[in-house]
Amino acid sequence: MNAITIDGPAASGKSTVGYQVGQRLDFLFFDTGIMYRAVAWAILDRGIDSADVEAVGRVAGQLPISVKAPGAGAQDGRQATIQIGELDVTWPIRSPRVDSIVSIVAANRLVRQELSRKQRGIGLEYGSGAAEKAGVVMVGRDIGTVVLPEAPLKIYLKAPLKERARRRFKELVERGNEADFAKVLDDMRLRDRIDSERAVAPLRPARDALQIRTEGASVLEVVEQILPLAVKHLGVVPSSPGKQDTTGDSDLSAGLA
Numbered sequence: 117m118n119a120i121t122i123d124g125p126a127a128s129g130k131s132t133v134g135y136q137v138g139q140r141l142d143f144l145f146f147d148t149g150i151m152y153r154a155v156a157w158a159i160l161d162r163g164i165d166s167a168d169v170e171a172v173g174r175v176a177g178q179l180p181i182s183v184k185a186p187g188a189g190a191q192d193g194r195q196a197t198i199q200i201g202e203l204d205v206t207w208p209i210r211s212p213r214v215d216s217i218v219s220i221v222a223a224n225r226l227v228r229q230e231l232s233r234k235q236r237g238i239g240l241e242y243g244s245g246a247a248e249k250a251g252v253v254m255v256g257r258d259i260g261t262v263v264l265p266e267a268p269l270k271i272y273l274k275a276p277l278k279e280r281a282r283r284r285f286k287e288l289v290e291r292g293n294e295a296d297f298a299k300v301l302d303d304m305r306l307r308d309r310i311d312s313e314r315a316v317a318p319l320r321p322a323r324d325a326l327q328i329r330t331e332g333a334s335v336l337e338v339v340e341q342i343l344p345l346a347v348k349h350l351g352v353v354p355s356s357p358g359k360q361d362t363t364g365d366s367d368l369s370a371g372l373a
């Protein structure tokens with residue numbers, strides 16, 4: 117199976133690193149967090165209480181989420197265009213309002229049941245190499261433990277809370293959101309706690325995951341640690357860093373996480 121799982125807490129570098137690894141291997145990059153975020157955005161939009169387990173679970177079952185390659189017109193730093201029906205929600209699902217409830221939505225057992233089943237389907241399809249990509253890099257919290265436990269390479273990225281909060285703060289400011297560092301730090305501490313203490317599929321490294329620390333590292337350094345592991349565990353051959361990898365030598369704090 118050509119699948120690499122990357123798990124870790126918020127802003128540990130999963131998306132930035134996973135995207136680059138996907139590019140170098142011609143694998144589909146799939147960030148599962150966007151699905152939880154899309155459900156959180158939809159319940160805010162519809163005025164549904166995040167504590168209403170059944171109602172939130174129904175939204176997860178019915179939401180027409182699609183993920184597409186960014187169109188030529190969307191040169192705003194997005195890795196993909198996320199739509200709910202025809203509506204482009206790529207940036208709204210990253211808002212502080214969504215941040216504040218998404219962990220509660222992700223702890224909902226009905227939501228997890230629905231979304232992990234879909235994610236596993238995508239992982240198996242692309243991991244078989246039979247789809248238009250050579251494999252899949254799937255990123256989240258429980259990919260190595262629950263969604264694709266049979267993946268031959270499992271990575272767990274970690275960085276100290278303060279460093280991760282600094283990255284998130286920078287992203288929010290760069291996107292024009294008003295942000296207060298102390299609040300970002302407190303919110304992230306709380307989200308870490310909800311994600312790792314929930315009853316269903318809590319955040320934790322798979323027993324056989326390789327753990328990599330990302331503080332002080334560039335995106336390229338972390339990617340260059342993972343690619344030899346992909347060669348060893350999957351037998352694939354990476355391409356050289358391409359012209360499209362413009363974030364490759366930047367510090368992780370500059371990218372999406």
Ligand code: DC
Nearest residue numbers: 126148149152218219222256257258
């Ligand atoms: O990685 P992120 O910040 O976009 O994730 C948003 C939320 O979804 C976060 O609370 C963790 C949760 N999540 C999860 O529980 N399982 C996943 N596979 C991916 C994300």
